[in-house]
Amino acid sequence: MNPLLAKLQPYPFERLRVLFAGVTPSAAHRPISLGIGEPRHPTPPFIQASLMQALPGLSVYPATGGEPRLREACAGWLQRRYGLALDAATQVLPVNGSREALFAFAQTVIDPTRDAVVVCPNPFYQIYEGAALLAGAAPWFAPSDPARNFAVDWDRVPPEVWARTQLVFVCSPGNPTGAVMPLEEWAKIFALSDRYGFTIASDECYSEIYFRDEPPLGGLEAASRLGRTGFERLVAFTSLSKRSNVPGLRSGFVAGDATILQKFLLYRTYHGSAMSPVVQAASAAAWNDEAHVVDNRTLYREKFAQVTPLLASVMDVRLPDAGFYLWAGADGSDESFARDLLAQYNVTVLPGSYLARESQGLNPGAGRIRMALVADTAECLEAAQRIVQFVQSRKSKP
Numbered sequence: 001m002n003p004l005l006a007k008l009q010p011y012p013f014e015r016l017r018v019l020f021a022g023v024t025p026s027a028a029h030r031p032i033s034l035g036i037g038e039p040r041h042p043t044p045p046f047i048q049a050s051l052m053q054a055l056p057g058l059s060v061y062p063a064t065g066g067e068p069r070l071r072e073a074c075a076g077w078l079q080r081r082y083g084l085a086l087d088a089a090t091q092v093l094p095v096n097g098s099r100e101a102l103f104a105f106a107q108t109v110i111d112p113t114r115d116a117v118v119v120c121p122n123p124f125y126q127i128y129e130g131a132a133l134l135a136g137a138a139p140w141f142a143p144s145d146p147a148r149n150f151a152v153d154w155d156r157v158p159p160e161v162w163a164r165t166q167l168v169f170v171c172s173p174g175n176p177t178g179a180v181m182p183l184e185e186w187a188k189i190f191a192l193s194d195r196y197g198f199t200i201a202s203d204e205c206y207s208e209i210y211f212r213d214e215p216p217l218g219g220l221e222a223a224s225r226l227g228r229t230g231f232e233r234l235v236a237f238t239s240l241s242k243r244s245n246v247p248g249l250r251s252g253f254v255a256g257d258a259t260i261l262q263k264f265l266l267y268r269t270y271h272g273s274a275m276s277p278v279v280q281a282a283s284a285a286a287w288n289d290e291a292h293v294v295d296n297r298t299l300y301r302e303k304f305a306q307v308t309p310l311l312a313s314v315m316d317v318r319l320p321d322a323g324f325y326l327w328a329g330a331d332g333s334d335e336s337f338a339r340d341l342l343a344q345y346n347v348t349v350l351p352g353s354y355l356a357r358e359s360q361g362l363n364p365g366a367g368r369i370r371m372a373l374v375a376d377t378a379e380c381l382e383a384a385q386r387i388v389q390f391v392q393s394r395k396s397k398p
């Protein structure tokens, strides 16, 4: 067996199962889960229809690089969304969802013979850690700044860590915090990449669900604004799962540095990561349409506008920049909050400490909980009302 497998940490949901073992959820309430960050708005019918129409495509093996039609649809979206003109043939590559791509990317860019480090945000999406470990690198969890909604504090990564760093994961908009990385932070990370030679994987899968007027800044957009038009050592990861409510489609794309993407394509060819022609057709249709994305965003905006003030009346929580999570203060242990809430009100939330690692003596997720507002507004509101009662009843206890 590959000994690196033993280094993998249990997934947050496995830890939740252990935490909830022996808890009897309140029978007076129907179960509501805000635990799992999986989109639940309906898939647009035109995407389902294009899948059905493309079924004859099952009779051929797809090329790993994808069909030009899909790559051009992805490049067209980058042009409309960010004003960027990428070469669809060399700077764009379809992937089977961003999760597999983030994982596979680390296997492509890491040289494990050189004492490799992968810098991750903290809290973070657990795939970054597993990808680093299985690539033979050591994950290093960058300190986060609670005063800036847990944004990564790049200045606090020591030079000796940067000197060994081969890959940095950036997650903007962030999971779980929803924070969007501003241009100045991008300038900082690009300068560090120039100095130390590491690659940047920019995970942007929540980019289309946002609550401010201005859409979140993308990594490639930031690079272009700073004059880095070749996207040196930068690859952005984008996904249809949240944008188009198709988590089961397994479809996204990566874009950026053409030299790195050439190697990534080589890796993917051996790994067998070609996208089904049926999925490619539906994906092209989804990237070419923006109306359903606007509708989806409106649904999230209305939901967050109702739920957030309710919760903010009793706990430390605010509207995020983007994403579909609320990242709230638990006013004490996040694990007891989650366990007691399930027992008393049958609502599932995720303890923040499960989404972060202890680094320099501190787990930055401790004392916070993540709530995924993926169900419909009525269900999220009901959950929020129960959480308000729960928090009030805890506060009134001596």
Ligand SMILES: Cc1ncc(COP(=O)(O)O)c(C=O)c1O
Pocket: 037, 096, 097, 098, 099, 100, 125, 171, 174, 175, 203, 205, 238, 239, 240, 241, 242, 247, 251, 252
């Ligand atoms: C931060 C982040 N990145 C990537 C993913 C993977 O999404 P997908 O593989 O559906 O594109 C998720 C899914 O929850 C996520 O939260």
